[in-house]
Amino acid sequence: MxxxxxxxxxxxxxxxxxxxxxxxxxxxxxxxxxxxxxxxxxxxxxxxxxxxxxxxxxxxxxxxxxxxxxxxxxxxxxxxxxxxxxxxxxxxxxxxxxxxxxxxxxxxxxxxxxxETLKDGKFIESSKWRSNMFLYNALYAIYSLISVLFFILVYQVRIYYLLVFLLPIIYLFYQNMKKRKEIKEGMRYYQKYFIDSNNNNIR
Ligand SMILES: [Zn+2]
Ligand SMILES: [Zn+2]
Incomplete structure (x- = not known):
């Protein structure tokens, strides 16, 4: 051996x-x-x-x-x-x-x-900030989609152009919502395992 x-x-x-x-x-x-x-x-x-x-x-x-x-x-x-x-x-x-x-x-x-944020005692604060950032990005994707639709309607360009923009916009939206969900889950995890153990009155 x-x-x-x-x-x-x-x-x-x-x-x-x-x-x-x-x-x-x-x-x-x-x-x-x-x-x-x-x-x-x-x-x-x-x-x-x-x-x-x-x-x-x-x-x-x-x-x-x-x-x-x-x-x-x-x-x-x-x-x-x-x-x-x-x-x-x-x-x-x-x-x-x-x-x-x-x-x-x-x-x-x-x-x-x-x-780093846990060490500085800023985890919740920083997670809220990160989660908002992802939300703004997702809203920006919706805004882009509306702009493209508007452009197509006003300038009567072929609907084909919508498809070109549609995929990246959906991807952007989906990715940011997914990241936001992960941050939210992390905050729940933190509340469950990091706070409960030191602070019993939260239960
Ligand atoms: Zn080793
Ligand atoms: Zn992390």
């Missing part, structure tokens, strides 16, 4: 999940003094730069890591519980999967944007 390296996770002050057994952990845990170092950290903070990935002796076999990365990047399988955004940092996903596999504990996935 091969020797397996267990990942060991910790969360830094920016909410990044670091792995203590990652071969680059030294670099990850050092304070980052400039933007270049911050960018370099974000770039390298993945299992794919780890010697245990190359040697295939991590708790997560290489083939599984590849599959997880495929799901994360291409299939958008890991979304923020609070806003529906894709999770940008791979180790956030690994952290969640590890706790699930090892201890059967469900950790909520939280994106860096939501993490």
């Amino acid at each position: 091969r020797d397996i390296i267990e990942p060991e996770f910790e969360i830094d002050e920016k909410g990044r999940v670091l792995c203590k057994t990652h071969s680059n952990f030294e670099f990850f845990s050092q304070p980052k003094v400039n933007r270049y170092q911050q960018r370099e950290l974000e770039k390298q903070l993945t299992c794919e730069t780890c010697s245990h990935f190359f040697n295939d002796d991590c708790f997560f076999p290489r083939s599984e890591v590849n599959m997880i990365e495929y799901d994360r990047k291409k299939r958008n399988a890991f979304k923020c519980k609070l806003c529906g955004n894709k999770i940008d940092r791979m180790l956030t996903v690994m952290h969640k999967l590890y706790y699930k596999e090892k201890y059967n504990i469900e950790l909520p996935l939280i994106c860096c944007t939501c993490y």
